[in-house]
Amino acid sequence: GDSVTQMEGPVTLSEEAFLTINCTYTATGYPSLFWYVQYPGEGLQLLLKATKADDKGSNKGFEATYRKETTSFHLEKGSVQVSDSAVYFCALSEWYSGGGADGLTFGKGTHLIIQP
Amino acid sequence: DGGITQSPKYLFRKEGQNVTLSCEQNLNHDAMYWYRQDPGQGLRLIYYSQIVNDFQKGDIAEGYSVSREKKESFPLTVTSAQKNPTAFYLCATAGLTRGGDEQFFGPGTRLTVL
Numbered sequence: 001g002d003s004v005t006q007m008e009g010p011v012t013l014s015e016e017a018f019l020t021i022n023c024t025y026t027a028t029g030y031p032s033l034f035w036y037v038q039y040p041g042e043g044l045q046l047l048l049k050a051t052k053a054d055d056k057g058s059n060k061g062f063e064a065t066y067r068k069e070t071t072s073f074h075l076e077k078g079s080v081q082v083s084d085s086a087v088y089f090c091a092l093s094e095w096y097s098g099g100g101a102d103g104l105t106f107g108k109g110t111h112l113i114i115q116p
Numbered sequence: 117d118g119g120i121t122q123s124p125k126y127l128f129r130k131e132g133q134n135v136t137l138s139c140e141q142n143l144n145h146d147a148m149y150w151y152r153q154d155p156g157q158g159l160r161l162i163y164y165s166q167i168v169n170d171f172q173k174g175d176i177a178e179g180y181s182v183s184r185e186k187k188e189s190f191p192l193t194v195t196s197a198q199k200n201p202t203a204f205y206l207c208a209t210a211g212l213t214r215g216g217d218e219q220f221f222g223p224g225t226r227l228t229v230l
Contacts, residue, residue: 032217043122043206043221044159089158093217103149103161103174104208104219 002027006090006107013080014115021075021110023064023090031092033057033066033073034104038087047075047088085114119143120222122207127227129201137192137225139207146211148190149219152176153204165190194227201229 006023013019025031032051036044048057050066050073057064064075073090090107121140129135139148147166151159161174165184179198184190194201204226208219 034218036221041224043120043223044208046218046220049218093219102172103151103164104159106158106160108156108158 002031002092002094002105004090004092004105004107006088006110008108009111010113011110012113012115015082016079017114019075019077019080019084019112021088021090021112023073023075023107025071025073025090025092025105027071027092027094029094031094033064034091034093035062035064035073035075036089036091036106038089038109040086044089080112080114082114082116085112087111120207120209120220122205122222122225124225125223127225129227129229131229132196134196135194135201135227137194137205137207137227139190139192139222140188141190141207141209141222142188143209143211143220144187145209145220146187147209148184149208149210150174150180150182150190150192151206151208153206153224159206162192201227203227 003026034049035047037047038044048059050057053068055066062077064073087109089109091104093104123138149164150162153159160176162180163182165171171182181193206224207222210219
């Protein structure tokens, strides 16, 4: 079955540091890949996505590139802020030839803490 | 406002009682999903529905039931058969077009069984 593995936290960085959160996946088909962010007590918000190999998703200074050869989708940001403190989830979705997709498969989440 | 509504935000129940969590959407999305979130476990799929009057079990459906009588609504019932129901429950929707299969999440309901 499908699976997503991401680095476990907490990850603690100083403000303006460079961020990388690793994510690798196993899938039977050709999945879409996502990064979601969750702030305390809230639901998940889509941060960025990529639907095919070599696509780069980007949003709010965050980037991730769909690497089919290494089955990876690492999240990066050049200069983090205190407001980036949250839990980040990597996820994939398989699309079926008959149309439609079932639920997302999530990694366990990475808790990011940015210190001023 | 367009979006997904989950109510209530916090829910307390006694052990052995069934409880129903509400999820309503006005995004006109075909698919709706229920996930359970436990600390350090990520999100796990309970049930999903891609069309009215049809739904499928996810990875952890035991002890839960759902219905999809309207496109806008997908309530989840946590039954007394669920052995450890205390968790954060998230409802999500998706439009189900290729390249647009990202899911949109509601604010969640935190269920505590006493």
